[in-house]
Amino acid sequence: MNPLHFSRRSFVKTSAALVGGSVLPSLRNAKAAATQGPLIAYVGTYSSPLPIIRPGQVDQPPGNGRGIHLFQVDRSSGTLSPCGIHEQLTSPGCVAINASGTRLYSGNETELLKENDAGTVSAFAIDPATGQLTLLNTVSSRGAGPTNLCVHPSGRFVLAANYFGGSVVVLPILPDGKLGPASDFKQDTGTVGPKKATNAPPGSFAISGHTDFPHAHMIATDPAGRFVISTDLGLDQILVWKFDEHTGLLAANEPAAVSLPPGDGPRHFAFHPNARWFYSLQEEGSNIVLFDYDAAKGHLAPRQTLSSLPPGFAGSSFCSEIMVSPDGRFVYAANRLHDSIAFFAVGETGTLTFVGEEWTRGDYPRHFNFDPTGNLLYSCNQRADNVTTFRVDRKSGGLTFTGQYTPVGNPSMITFLDLAKLGSAL
Secondary structure (H helix, E strand, C coil): CCCCCCCHHHHHHHHHHHHHHHHHHHHHHHHHHHHCCCEEEEEEECCCCCCCCCCCCCCCCCCCCCEEEEEEECCCCCCEEEEEEEECCCCEEEEEECCCCCEEEEEEEEEEECHHHEEEEEEEEECCCCCCEEEEEEEECCCCCEEEEEECCCCCEEEEEECCCCEEEEEEECCCCCECCCCEEEECCCCCCCCCCCCCCCCCCCCCCCCCCCCEEEEEECCCCCEEEEEECCCCEEEEEEEECCCCEEEEEEEEEEECCCCCCEEEEEECCCCCEEEEEECCCCEEEEEEEECCCCEEEEEEEEECCCCCCCCCCEEEEEEECCCCCEEEEEEECCCEEEEEEECCCCCEEEEEEEECCCCCEEEEEECCCCCEEEEEEHHHCEEEEEEECCCCCCEEEEEEEEECCCEEEEEEEEHHHHHHHC
């Protein structure tokens, strides 16, 4: 038979075999590779010295950062490779990404605007292929030192906490992703707590927000977006607000706040994935308080208090960040000066048991975060000018240093965006 001669039937069989066997999978793989985007890490930094140093101010970063630093993350090793910097000399210390991954917002912890020495909040468009940032606009935060922000689950508002201003603000997100003028602004009021924290470790001289006035430190919504929760470190209170997502207005809940022990200084908090347990970290008391959360009423009821430090610790420590592992089995808390991340097992009722702690390999861990898989943890060591990488043991909660140090000037916060998932969604 002539090798160049094929019957119609043999051609159809051969074609079907190729399509069913190897050609289509190859095409699928090629298409998947073409649409596979990188995993990007955004690191907010202190990029300018504080223009005003207040009594009792413990954080005086020299401004070694250059703005928002971008890194491509190796999905297996966790290595961070620099892939860009959005130069921004206004200390974009806090960054948040909207749910669709198309916009990034930064709280710029400076005091550039004359009115109230206000800081600013910036909006950026994210390039879906590369993750690079394009500035859309910048607006006033209405208060000094916007240190924390979040995007409302509706995607229609950014909420920011002004640390030095002792206030919170709601900023509408316009259809093009830009920020509009504030739809609401609330000034924290009350009596500043004592210098000595009720639950301070023995020998502690940790005093940061109890020498002058209120200090709003964190703001976030509950998982449903019905209530907004903010902490005031100076007033030793966690405030709860009803939120109208149509008007962008805040209204005090009933009760309007829950008080922590005098001087303990509530800083950051985290919800458990079940949305029923709420963990609050106190900066000067160096402890964690477990609250039961009533999602229908926005009520917080304390149930457990325990130290964020290992047994026997004495001296000064400033807590910084608290997070719950994605699977809800462990709670992690960072201790500055002790320079550790402690981890706690979550019991069946939400109560915590200290498991261990790991040295961050850096000075003053201001923030840490998990990669999207939950298998890697990154610590932003503010005074060491680096980010360190740890592998997470999902069974024990333990952390193992990978040996990776990533240089970043005065890192303040790290967050991630998986452009592969973004590409598939588009």
